[in-house]
Amino acid sequence: MMEKHLSSQYDEELNRISTSVLEMGGVVESQLRHASYAIYQQDLSAAQHVLELEERVNRLEVDIDRDITSVMSRRQPTARDLRLLVGVSRVIVNLERSGDEAARIARMMRDFVNEGSPRTLPLDDLVHGATLAAESIRTALDAFARLDVDALLKVIDADDRIDVIYEGFLRKLITYMMEDPRMITPCLHLTFLAKAIERIGDHAKNIAEAGVYVAVGKDIRHVSPQQRESVLK
Template sequence: MDKHLSSQFDSELSGVSTRVMEMGGLVESQIRTAVYALSQFSVEAAQQVVDIEVRVNMMEVDIDRELSSIIARRQPTARDLRLLIAISKTTANLERAGDEAERIARMVLSIVNSGKQRTLPSSELRVEADLASALLRKALDALARLDVKVALAIMKEDDAIDREFDGFVRKLITYMMEDPRTISASLDLLFCAKAIERIGDHAKNIAEFIIYVVKGADVRHTSIENVESVVR
């Protein structure tokens, strides 16, 4: 690739990367609003999350179309191709994280309609939600800098979200046993907790693709010890 074409490719890559970060910011906002809707049982905030989902979906489609065009015209190889693949995978994970935020919002609407919201321990989901939101933000920052050390840290931190989820499930089971009348609404809250846990998984997925770009190794479905050896 001559210098002129290389400069054009860099410009196109910069443009699509900016779009991904914009999409990430929108999804982060969606998650924050969903968590607020859950903590306050706010119908208005929940509906706002549902409305944002349309924009997130359209951004994924637009970015994928742009990536396909770049690949077809530039025919990148090696690390450049891995980066474009990672960007595509990142947008898919962001869209799915947005789906989870929307799922939380719809569960909030269901809980409010049940009339049981004031008796549920929704505030105990705050720690898990804060961890997941912070992890997604960190994953996007690491992608922008292609920082494999931060990517590795993200993969380890995802375990903390899993532990919060497991602890909340145990509390919720006890809660339902003490008051069977809340079982239906409690199950909605359980789905919210699972959605938050999945947001953490999507952040972890993005971290895996960062390592793929920089190291050329696919570390999905491997042990953390193997990932550490790749990063070193």
């Protein structure tokens, strides 16, 4: 993720930031795994574990942001170092928001279970979407650490798969609600839950875009797949 500098202390500072980002990513990944299990098993203890990790994610974001600000003010980085710190800043924002979405999923699943919602609703699609979203976060972080542009672009393209699952799931819920009005309330809960999963996929995409920026200095946010190739040339 970084190059060697004449100052070993500078290297240590950048290494510490990089290590903290990976630690934060690991905590968020744990949140997402437990959130997925909470959906699959309707497990309240798994949902509670997600919520317990939320404070740690928030604390790591604040600590990393402080370290980035300190390095930028003291070292006045340029070129790739500057891009790295800007990219890391974007990554931690998206990791924290992914953690927020995982916590939102946990709270909604807790309410869903406590309200005795029907177990006949199509939760498998949600589990599949949550698993893909968690995998996208993990892959994006791994590719960011290696500054692997090809892998980062694959994460960006994979976001479409999560969107397709989300849209298909909404169509199923509409069918359930039309067939039985008693399903409207639980289906609405699941709609919000599905949206949280879809947003996690968006955050993985944002992390991947930050990685591309660090690696090649090109900002591909809000760029269509058709335009991306010319931008990266």
